[in-house]
Amino acid sequence: MSTLHTVNxxxxxxxSLASCLSYAMTGGTVLxxxxxxxxxxxxxxxxxxxxxxxxxxxxxxxxxxxxxxxxAEDRVIDxxxxxxxxxxxDLAAENDKVQAWL
Amino acid sequence: MSGVIKNFMYLNRRxxxxxxxxxxxxxxxxxxxxxxxxxSLAFVDDGVxxxxxxxxxxxxxxxxxxxxxxxxxxxxxxxxFVETESLEERGLTPDDLQHLVWEDEDxxxxxxxxxxxxxxxxxxxxxxxxxxxFSF
Amino acid sequence: xxxxxFEVAMxxxxxxxxxxxxxxxxxxxxxxxxxxLEKGHEIFRVFFYHDGVDNATRLTTPPQDDRNIVERWAALxxxxxxxxxxxxxxxQRRGIVDDGEAxxxxxxxxxxxxxxxxxxxxQLIEAAIQSDRLMVFGD
Numbered sequence: 001m002s003t004l005h006t007v008n009x010x011x012x013x014x015x016s017l018a019s020c021l022s023y024a025m026t027g028g029t030v031l032x033x034x035x036x037x038x039x040x041x042x043x044x045x046x047x048x049x050x051x052x053x054x055x056x057x058x059x060x061x062x063x064x065x066x067x068x069x070x071x072a073e074d075r076v077i078d079x080x081x082x083x084x085x086x087x088x089x090d091l092a093a094e095n096d097k098v099q100a101w102l
Numbered sequence: 103m104s105g106v107i108k109n110f111m112y113l114n115r116r117x118x119x120x121x122x123x124x125x126x127x128x129x130x131x132x133x134x135x136x137x138x139x140x141x142s143l144a145f146v147d148d149g150v151x152x153x154x155x156x157x158x159x160x161x162x163x164x165x166x167x168x169x170x171x172x173x174x175x176x177x178x179x180x181x182x183f184v185e186t187e188s189l190e191e192r193g194l195t196p197d198d199l200q201h202l203v204w205e206d207e208d209x210x211x212x213x214x215x216x217x218x219x220x221x222x223x224x225x226x227x228x229x230x231x232x233x234x235x236f237s238f
Numbered sequence: 239x240x241x242x243x244f245e246v247a248m249x250x251x252x253x254x255x256x257x258x259x260x261x262x263x264x265x266x267x268x269x270x271x272x273x274x275l276e277k278g279h280e281i282f283r284v285f286f287y288h289d290g291v292d293n294a295t296r297l298t299t300p301p302q303d304d305r306n307i308v309e310r311w312a313a314l315x316x317x318x319x320x321x322x323x324x325x326x327x328x329x330q331r332r333g334i335v336d337d338g339e340a341x342x343x344x345x346x347x348x349x350x351x352x353x354x355x356x357x358x359x360x361q362l363i364e365a366a367i368q369s370d371r372l373m374v375f376g377d
Binding site for chain 2 (some may be wrong): 363
């Protein structure tokens with residue numbers, strides 16, 4: 001059973017990313033969208049946590065939400081991949097279920 | 103209804119009364135009970151506050167919906183997971199929470215505890231094994 | 239469907255927990271739903287819960303230079319014949335009213351957009367059972 005975990009709130013506003021990463025099991029996938037994209041950026045206090053998560057899970061960030069907030073893809077942590085809505089749909093289809101960390 | 107039985111996980115991460123999510127998610131659980139699925143509830147992060155006993159809501163003018171948790175057993179909801187780390191982070195112990203039970207008709211209606219206190223690691227495995235997760 | 243001949247068509251259930259404009263949830267849900275449909279997947283149902291029921295009022299007048307969230311859902315719903323359901327209990331609480339509700343509850347007006355239907359929470363449960371994936375968009 002593989003899970004796509006979605007995180008839509010900023011890690012500086014809520015603990016949703018932290019909770020998600022502590023629950024996501026090896027082989028799972030995390031997608032950051034909406035305000036959650038801030039967790040995907042280099043140079044933040046959660047960067048280490050996200051990099052460490054990359055050992056166990058795949059991490060993606062929703063491109064349209066990055067762009068909307070003024071961040072280019074080169075500001076994203078290495079290893080975190082950018083997807084669009086079509087890619088989001090693919091991730092949902094490829095994993096066995098989706099779990100939203102609101 | 104359809105013959106399909108899925109493992110449903112209702113994920114509760116928010117405190118009661120400050121927002122409506124706790125109450126409206128309970129309404130989903132109650133309606134969902136009629137569909138004979140394999141139901142689990144998880145209380146994680148601030149969700150553990152929903153189960154604190156002794157809620158008196160008169161002075162904030164809201165309906166105290168906490169008695170509804172004790173009715174869950176009658177709705178065949180027997181698997182209520184409370185994450186121990188979330189309790190500890192909040193200075194709570196199992197004694198702070200309601201004692202929820204269900205009646206085992208296979209054992210002369212003996213009362214059994216509905217709440218299972220589990221670690222984050224244990225709950226992660228339980229959630230991973232579920233088929234559908236409802237988030238509120 | 240799509241460019242990958244090995245892709246399997248999924249049935250998605252979409253849950254929208256927040257109202258229009260206040261949160262991005264309804265927007266995200268809309269774009270996911272649209273992308274899924276364009277890829278040839280099926281949307282079993284879109285279920286609006288909590289403040290999500292507010293996406294169903296026909297009375298919004300958003301600024302001309304901004305997206306019209308309600309009409310956008312309605313147009314998608316019409317194009318793909320989507321089952322867009324608003325939870326009755328949540329709708330009653332928040333004042334989203336159709337003819338039936340106005341009559342039963344003694345209201346002197348209705349405000350629901352015809353693209354949406356008011357129904358029970360059972361529709362959400364059924365969608366979760368019958369679909370391959372439940373997507374929840376909220377705060």
